[in-house]
Each structure stands twice: as structure tokens, then as C-alpha cells.
Amino acid sequence: MIKRNKKRLVGIEKKKYLHGGRLFSSILRLMTKSVVILASSIGLLILLVVLNTTFYPAARPFSTPLPGSTESFTPIINNNHHISDDPDYHSSQIITHSNPQSSSTEIKDSTEDDLERFFREIERVGENLGGRRLTFNESLRCDIEQDKLQNQPYTVFVTSSNSKFIQLRQRSEFSHSLWQNRIPYPLWMYHENTWEIAYGRNPLKKDEIPQSDCFLDVFEAVPNLLEFLQNEGSYVNEFYKIDGVRSLSDSIMDGKALIRKVAAMAHAANQLPLGSHLIWVDVDTEFVSKLDSEYYNFTNGKDIVYIVELICRRHLEGVKSLQDIPLWCYDFKIETGVVSIRVSKKTRNFLNTALKWYNGPMLALARKCLLSAATTEKASRSQFGQGGRGHGGAHNPASSSSTTTSSSSSSFMSSSFCEIPWIRNNIGLNDVFVLNMLLHRYANSTNLSAPDTMLKQGWFANMEFMCQSSNDDNPDDDDDDDNDDDGNDPFSTVQGHCSVCAQRKKKKKEKLQSSDDDDDDNLVSPFYIQKYINHYHDASGIMTLLHNPDYNPPDSKVEQKDKTRDGAMKLPNSWFNQNHVDPRPACDDHNLRNDCFHTMRCGTDRRLKTPMSADAYIPLELY
Numbered sequence: 001m002i003k004r005n006k007k008r009l010v011g012i013e014k015k016k017y018l019h020g021g022r023l024f025s026s027i028l029r030l031m032t033k034s035v036v037i038l039a040s041s042i043g044l045l046i047l048l049v050v051l052n053t054t055f056y057p058a059a060r061p062f063s064t065p066l067p068g069s070t071e072s073f074t075p076i077i078n079n080n081h082h083i084s085d086d087p088d089y090h091s092s093q094i095i096t097h098s099n100p101q102s103s104s105t106e107i108k109d110s111t112e113d114d115l116e117r118f119f120r121e122i123e124r125v126g127e128n129l130g131g132r133r134l135t136f137n138e139s140l141r142c143d144i145e146q147d148k149l150q151n152q153p154y155t156v157f158v159t160s161s162n163s164k165f166i167q168l169r170q171r172s173e174f175s176h177s178l179w180q181n182r183i184p185y186p187l188w189m190y191h192e193n194t195w196e197i198a199y200g201r202n203p204l205k206k207d208e209i210p211q212s213d214c215f216l217d218v219f220e221a222v223p224n225l226l227e228f229l230q231n232e233g234s235y236v237n238e239f240y241k242i243d244g245v246r247s248l249s250d251s252i253m254d255g256k257a258l259i260r261k262v263a264a265m266a267h268a269a270n271q272l273p274l275g276s277h278l279i280w281v282d283v284d285t286e287f288v289s290k291l292d293s294e295y296y297n298f299t300n301g302k303d304i305v306y307i308v309e310l311i312c313r314r315h316l317e318g319v320k321s322l323q324d325i326p327l328w329c330y331d332f333k334i335e336t337g338v339v340s341i342r343v344s345k346k347t348r349n350f351l352n353t354a355l356k357w358y359n360g361p362m363l364a365l366a367r368k369c370l371l372s373a374a375t376t377e378k379a380s381r382s383q384f385g386q387g388g389r390g391h392g393g394a395h396n397p398a399s400s401s402s403t404t405t406s407s408s409s410s411s412f413m414s415s416s417f418c419e420i421p422w423i424r425n426n427i428g429l430n431d432v433f434v435l436n437m438l439l440h441r442y443a444n445s446t447n448l449s450a451p452d453t454m455l456k457q458g459w460f461a462n463m464e465f466m467c468q469s470s471n472d473d474n475p476d477d478d479d480d481d482d483n484d485d486d487g488n489d490p491f492s493t494v495q496g497h498c499s500v501c502a503q504r505k506k507k508k509k510e511k512l513q514s515s516d517d518d519d520d521d522n523l524v525s526p527f528y529i530q531k532y533i534n535h536y537h538d539a540s541g542i543m544t545l546l547h548n549p550d551y552n553p554p555d556s557k558v559e560q561k562d563k564t565r566d567g568a569m570k571l572p573n574s575w576f577n578q579n580h581v582d583p584r585p586a587c588d589d590h591n592l593r594n595d596c597f598h599t600m601r602c603g604t605d606r607r608l609k610t611p612m613s614a615d616a617y618i619p620l621e622l623y
Helices: 001-054 110-128 163-170 193-198 223-228 235-239 254-271 293-299 343-358 361-371 381-385 406-418 431-441 508-515 572-577
Strands: 155-160 187-191 214-217 276-281 285-287 304-309 333-342 457-461 526-527 533-535
Touching: 110 343, 110 361, 110 406, 110 431, 155 254, 193 223, 223 254, 235 254, 254 333, 254 343, 254 431, 276 533, 293 526, 333 343, 333 431, 333 533, 343 361, 343 431, 361 381, 361 526, 381 508
Parallel strands: 155 187, 155 276, 187 214, 304 457, 457 526
Antiparallel strands: 276 333, 285 533, 304 333
């Protein structure tokens, strides 16, 4: 009995041993297979990287630096494109707040870091939607006049046009256009012949325009731009289906027209020598006089200078930077008829990013802010009144009592930033909205999370006739007030988003009392841009004459056959049952009052007031 029990115990132990051995062998085989699979995956990954580098190289500048310059830069138009299998992918599903509690040694001001993190998350989401990246054709270049490189600063005028507008201007001998006067600088002209041919029209010839020192096709400069705009499932088409996105046209998808302008700017900047001055001019501008030392003294100290429109033009005396303007008028707008860009790493990055925003990020932002359920959670307006302009504020959204967990912090951060007026009001694909969004984003030179992207910005004073008063002609006038506040100023009561006035220059006695004699460091130029370049404001541009089917003034010589009928530009049917109006009023809008001038609703709601407080945004619901 005992022997049988011993044999049985021995048998049990033997089975355990054999079972353990088989288990060990199985684990060993599994580990071997895992190593093989891992090695194969690494090899495949290396192969994909090599293929991607070979066939889809990242865009990089194809210029040489100016003499004495050591700066170099490799811009990326669109990076990390991963295909999303879900066509109904929603951006709110992926935005997260990574590392919400930054150490004080890393980020002293968490609000500005959170905003930049928000934008980077939006860009990551937009890129992950899938699609082909927009890249430059590096072999398509303009000739650089090497003999003029030593004459700093090297200056080039850049513009774009389609054949229809040129043919229209030929009928009036190019009056009210860029070719009314000859420009004593190289003029680079980006045309749209690839698009014209695709829609059965004759291409534009270089000899049809009076001046063009470089004649480039924007669709050759960005080779897959045509496919991007014609694709019915493109990000642009999807964007215009969302209720609430901003647009300046009810006739076409204006982003499909204006992306060509941004592409031309970016392509030119990436081939121009570092340190050059790129001056973008719309085709409805007129060259007036050569750029002198006053012009260059002001623009040389800035990354980008442009015409601005804002509601506080009478409150800018002595303002040095964007951080000094009243917070209640920080929702300013760029007018892109004349833009001066000093070519550098920062400005190339800015323009490349603007082009990239057409290819996913703006759609992701629209989905986040206009479709996401998170936007129903109304953020407290007080958080935006603590110093910053979305940048640099002392309040940290992540520290709010409503964001005690990481997930709720993410949701709160996303929805709260959508409530910032300059973010909400610029969700659009017109170039003014895209550039405006990024000008605000990159406005703060103290943003510690992205110091190489911050832009030093300047504003061109514009429309001198709206700033003059009878005392302006009196050199003995000692009035220290702004010239546009003078009681004799016929435009002293004009409200809305208006151009700014040149700052009153210091008199001799003031300069003797002050060590700061230089007016060139101010935010606003000491001259009016019309001294050099005049941008017409009489509806003589491409968007009005060609893309507005109902605008046919007899003096424009425009005919109905000139109007845009290209199928790819047509707005979706849903557009006309939605609200896409930008509520920010134009200058001297008839809806405005002295105590309400920030929204067109001022004319319909007498209870509305413009809260001129120095420490808070105008709440979004007041728009």
C-alpha cells in the first residue's frame, strides 16, 4: 500500500516536471518568435523611413544666405501624416492635456504654455487626419540678382493673379492695379496657368503684363496643390460644411482662392536669401515711391509689418508692442493688401505653418470649437482677464476648480481656449483668418515653450485722410493729444475696425528732454504706407470683381463671363442655411454707436455696450 502510494507520488511529480518542461519550451519558442517579429518590424520601419525620405522629402529652403549671414533653417510644410481609417474622426476624441503641472523651472507662466500646447495638439490632430502633405518644388526658382545682394537690404515685390484679372485690367490699361506704375524693384509674379488649363481657359503669357521679373505658376511651386483643391473629400470641402466657420464670401469657398496667395508668399520666402525684404502686394495696389531710410529703419527692426484694423486706434500713443495695447481691443484683424516680411527662420516658419493650416489643423480647430460637445461647457470669462492675451496671463486654466482631474483638465482647456475671441473669430480659411490666427499666436516674445517662433510685429499707419485735422498743418501746435482726437477731425467719431494713424512725431523740445529719440521702435509706423504703396479700397480686387457674381459696376469693365464658375470653388448647399458672418464690424459701419462699436449687433441690440476695460477680453457672447 505504501509502495503504491510512493509510486503514485513519484508519477505525479514526474508529470509536474514534464509539464513544467513543456511550459518552459513553449515560453522559449514564444520568446524566439517575438524577437523575430520585433526584428522584422524594426527592419520594415527603417525601410519605410528610407522610402519616405527618398520619395517625400520634407520641404526645406532652397536659398543661400546673404553675405555674412550664418542662419539656416529647414521648414516642414506638413509632418507626421498618419492615415485615419475613420472618416467621421472627431478632433475632440484625441486632444489631451499632457503634463498639466509644469515645474516652475520649466515654465514660469503656465497659461502661455497651455495655449501653445493647445495649438500644437490641434496641429497634431489636423495632421493625423490623413492626406498628402503640401511640399515645394525646389527646382522652381527665381533668379537672384547677385550684384544687388551687397546693397542691403535686398528687396523683392511679390504678387499673384489669375489670367481673368489681367485680361480685365488690360481693358482699362492697368489702371487701379499694380502695373499702373513701374516698380523699381524685382517683381515676382505667381500665376495660375495650371488651374486655367484644367478649366478650359487660355493660360496667361508673361508678355501680357507690363512687368514681371520672375513668372511662376503657383501650382508648379506647390505641385500637389491642384489635386488638393479639386479633391471633393479635401479638408477644405469638409471645412465649409461646418456651421459657424467664418468666411468673407457667399459665392465661393474663399479658402480655395486665398491659399494660392499664402503658397506664393511661402514659396518666395523659402528661396529668397536670409535677411531679404519680401513685400507682398495685392494686384489692386499702386506703387507710389521708392522705399527710403524711414521705411527701412522701421521695418528692419520687425519680422513682419502689415496694415491692421482694430477698434482702438485712438488708444495707441507711445505703444511699443502688441503687449501694450488694451486687452479689450486685442481681437484685431490683418489687411493683407501690403505685407512686409523680413526673411528669416522665424518668418519662413510662420508662412510654412500658415500653409500647413489649410491642410488639416483649421478643420480640426473648427471641429473642436464648433462641433465638439465640450464647447457647451461655458468657460468663465474671468480667466482671460488676468493679464495675458492668451499668452502671458497669470491664470492657469489647468488650476481651475472645475479641472481637478487630468481628463477634465483637457476638456476644460480645449473649450476655454475656443472662447478666446481672436481664436473663435478667426476660424476661417480666407488668408486674413489663417494669418490672423497665427499672428496672435506668435505675438508674445516671452513664450518660453516656443521662443524661436515668436514674431516681432509692426503696423503700417494707413488712410491718412482719416487721421488729419486742421491742426496737423500748424508746426507750432503744442497739443499733446493724438491728432485723431482733435475736435476738428472729421473722422474723430468713426468707430469699428479701422486702420491706425501714424504716431505724432516728437518735436525738437521733446527730443532734447528725452534720451529716446527713435520713433522706429514703436508698434505703429511713423509714416503712412500710402507714401510708398497705395492699396485701393474701392472693390477693385480679384475677390470682388471676379468672385462676386452680383458686383458689376460699369466703370470696372467687368462682364458676366468673367465671373467664377469653376465647379471646385462652389460652396456646399448646406452653407446657405448656416451662419458664417464675421461679427466684427468694418470701419464706419452704420450699425455702431459711440458706446458700442465692437460688433455688428450694436445696431440691433441697444443693450449692448463695448466694455472698455484694460484687463479683460470682450466676452465672446457680446459679439
